[in-house]
Amino acid sequence: MNALVEVTAASRTHGTVQVLAPTSLCLGAGQGAAVVGANGAGKSTLLRLVAGTDTPTAGTVTVLGLAAVDARLRRRTQVSRLLGAAPTYPDLTVAEHLRLVEVAWGGHHPGPGVDEALAGAHLERVRDQYPGELSSGESQLFALALTLYRPAALVLLDEPEQRLDAVWRDVARRLVLAALDRGRTVLAATHDPGLRDALADRGPVVELAAPAR
Numbered sequence: 001m002n003a004l005v006e007v008t009a010a011s012r013t014h015g016t017v018q019v020l021a022p023t024s025l026c027l028g029a030g031q032g033a034a035v036v037g038a039n040g041a042g043k044s045t046l047l048r049l050v051a052g053t054d055t056p057t058a059g060t061v062t063v064l065g066l067a068a069v070d071a072r073l074r075r076r077t078q079v080s081r082l083l084g085a086a087p088t089y090p091d092l093t094v095a096e097h098l099r100l101v102e103v104a105w106g107g108h109h110p111g112p113g114v115d116e117a118l119a120g121a122h123l124e125r126v127r128d129q130y131p132g133e134l135s136s137g138e139s140q141l142f143a144l145a146l147t148l149y150r151p152a153a154l155v156l157l158d159e160p161e162q163r164l165d166a167v168w169r170d171v172a173r174r175l176v177l178a179a180l181d182r183g184r185t186v187l188a189a190t191h192d193p194g195l196r197d198a199l200a201d202r203g204p205v206v207e208l209a210a211p212a213r
């Protein structure tokens with residue numbers, strides 16, 4: 001298997017506190033993986049290590065064949081991530097954000113088109129609204145749809161289900177599965193059993209131990 005992501009005994013310590021115990025993960029092209037565990041278990045920390053925005057205290061993290069921190073240029077085109085809030089422009093509508101991504105790929109965006117992507121995410125009703133005019137659930141689904149619209153090989157998602165009701169959690173799951181069906185690789189931290197189960201059919205589940213409380 002050609003590994004897109006290879007995490008080998010990676011851990012993270014802040015001061016004297018280990019916030020991520022040694023963790024390993026191997027993720028090949030087209031696979032999906034769920035990272036699960038209690039609040040504070042280290043899920044976001046692991047995603048940041050894979051994103052290259054943090055470095056492990058011990059162990060190694062390789063993304064696209066390079067140490068995650070050295071994969072900067074490749075990350076721009078080959079990794080799309082939703083870790084926290086998605087960056088948005090206050091004066092561009094929902095549809096214009098997707099159009100911007102499409103244009104940024106200068107004729108090489110593989111599709112679907114903006115209208116189809118909005119329909120798939122159930123966002124047609126708010127297509128002409130600005131980010132500041134969306135409900136919190138709409139904002140989250142918009143952020144997820146926008147993240148998945150970048151035609152990146154690897155997608156990193158931190159709790160994509162947050163602030164979504166049961167119906168929209170289902171939409172979010174289907175969006176993630178559709179990305180996998182198109183050959184993307186997805187690593188998602190989640191508290192949603194439905195998303196965990198869906199990803200478990202597509203690859204490994206990384207269970208992080210609960211932190212001492």
Ligand SMILES: Nc1ncnc2c1ncn2[C@@H]1O[C@H](COP(=O)(O)OP(=O)(O)OP(=O)(O)O)[C@@H](O)[C@H]1O
Binds near residue numbers: 014019037
């Ligand atoms: N810069 C930091 N300094 C000290 N501790 C930190 C720092 N960043 C994160 N932590 C701690 O690391 C632990 C793991 O945090 P992380 O955000 O990875 O957990 P999580 O599993 O994503 O939690 P949740 O499900 O609540 O989002 C937490 O106890 C957090 O307080």
